């Protein structure tokens with residue numbers, strides 16, 4: 001069955017769909033991306049036009065398909081120890097917090113497939129000694145969260161993990177898992193993953209010492225960024241820190257945090 005090329009009007013419907021669902025502003029230039037990513041879903045439902053697929057998504061009868069479309073339209077690129085300065089900063093903060101009795105809590109607020117959260121976990125396991133700590137990783141995409149919970153990655157994806165951490169915190173796969181690494185159980189037990197849409201009011205997550213909100217604001221317009229940042233900052237403890245991607249900015253977005261280094265902000269104590 002042949003699928004008709006997406007029309008401008010249909011593309012506008014998908015721009016609206018992903019904006020309403022996730023707050024993602026998709027540029028007109030992304031037409032080929034939408035076509036490439038969704039064509040197999042039209043085929044799965046034996047639909048010939050993107051308009052028909054949009055109708056199916058809008059009917060309210062297919063919540064799983066809506067989630068699948070969101071999964072396909074989000075960009076989930078990530079890797080271990082991406083933007084290393086933030087992990088050095090995390091280490092310094094964790095060491096300072098070693099004498100506190102309450103758990104040191106960190107949130108990876110658009111965690112994708114978990115590499116960011118497990119990189120944090122390796123740093124904390126290395127330096128927190130007896131101070132309790134925990135990490136929450138959240139994302140809108142259930143597909144990447146399933147991968148994050150599995151904690152099984154190709155060795156190639158682990159190439160930025162420091163050798164010492166690789167040896168101490170990961171198991172090397174054998175047999176059918178040859179060429180893979182598994183984050184060890186001890187670390188996994190301190191990292192929880194949950195679906196959270198940053199574009200909606202947040203569920204009760206508790207308070208965090210540090211939040212990473214990295215490489216997701218690039219997909220949001222100014223107003224969405226403002227709302228998302230306000231929500232995220234509300235979960236920071238007074239004196240807590242907030243890290244954004246190196247190519248992102250908080251200019252005209254919030255006055256509630258102060259910059260302490262490029263892409264690192266502090267909520268006043």
Ligand SMILES: C[S@@+](CC[C@H](N)C(=O)[O-])C[C@H]1O[C@@H](n2cnc3c(N)ncnc32)[C@H](O)[C@@H]1O
Nearest residue numbers: 022074076078110112140197198199214215216
């Ligand atoms: C490019 S990845 C960034 C991953 C990681 N933070 C990093 O810097 O490597 C962006 C992630 O944001 C997620 N995302 C997009 N919109 C979201 C929303 N409204 N709520 C929660 N997560 C969202 C996507 O599913 C994707 O996994």
